[in-house]
Amino acid sequence: MSDPTEDAAYAAFVEVAWNRHMGVAILLTGDRHRGEELLQDCLVRLYVRWRRVGSTDPHAYLRRMLVNGNVSWWRRRQRELPTAGLPDHADPRSGPYEPHEDLRRALLSLPRRQRAVVVLRHYEDLTEKAVAAALGCTVGTVKNQHSRAMARLRTALRDNQEAAR
Template sequence: MRRATQTAADRAYVAFVESAWTRHLRLAVLLTGDRWRGEELLQDTLVNIYARWRRLARHDDLHAYLRRAMVNNNTSLWRRRRRERLVAEVPDHPARTEGRHPDSADLRAALLALSPKQRAVVVLRHYEDLPEKEIARLLGCTVGSVKSHHARAIARLRTLVREPSGL
């Protein structure tokens, strides 16, 4: 009987992973700034969730839980790698072309120049389209702190790339 329960739980976990992988991979890549680190972050987070799957399977919003766990895991990784420089060189003032939006490489380099917390706020706000209150809950800080990080991040992004109308 216990074996059948494990199999059902395992099937539920596999279904969750299949639904979560593509949905959250881009978030992981944006948080880490690198495709391979993003995949590693998502995979490590999903492994951690599997270890607690029986308890978490009853959670109201597993995708929200996964997002928060990825942000927390990324912050922990960043703290461990604090001295490692993620971007080889980001120019102080990249060449700008009048009237164009930054291409994805320019924007990616600019995002990598932000602190991990600022990057998390920008990605969660503009990619995941989460409200400030939810971002504050995910990051374990106040709404005022989220607003402050967001304002500083947007100001920094504006100095690094041509200002699109949306920023």
């Protein structure tokens, strides 16, 4: 991009998008540093496509890039490293304790696909149809993954409460 107007529009978008999408990136990856790296990579790739994307919904486009980028990262890791020792879930103990630590840990214990559905439905407040579009699957798959994720979250949170007593 060499048009100063488009550059300014992109810079304004990044200012708004950074905080909004940082939380999504962290929840998707399960790690703050990996989330920042994912968001930065996606914003760089979005800059190259800004002319085409800027006039549509760039937030939806970036959200899709985050989900796809996270999936691609996991696929690369599985090809590059032996899979025997790699967990399927993010480490729920990573990061400092926060007020809703039990919920964060339960969320990070979910498989990646279920975690993505929950994050997009509840954190991003997307409809099932929008989540399906972002993940490239059917609405039925979103409903199924959401139902399973919520059941696992309820069980994990109940177990945490009982352990705290």
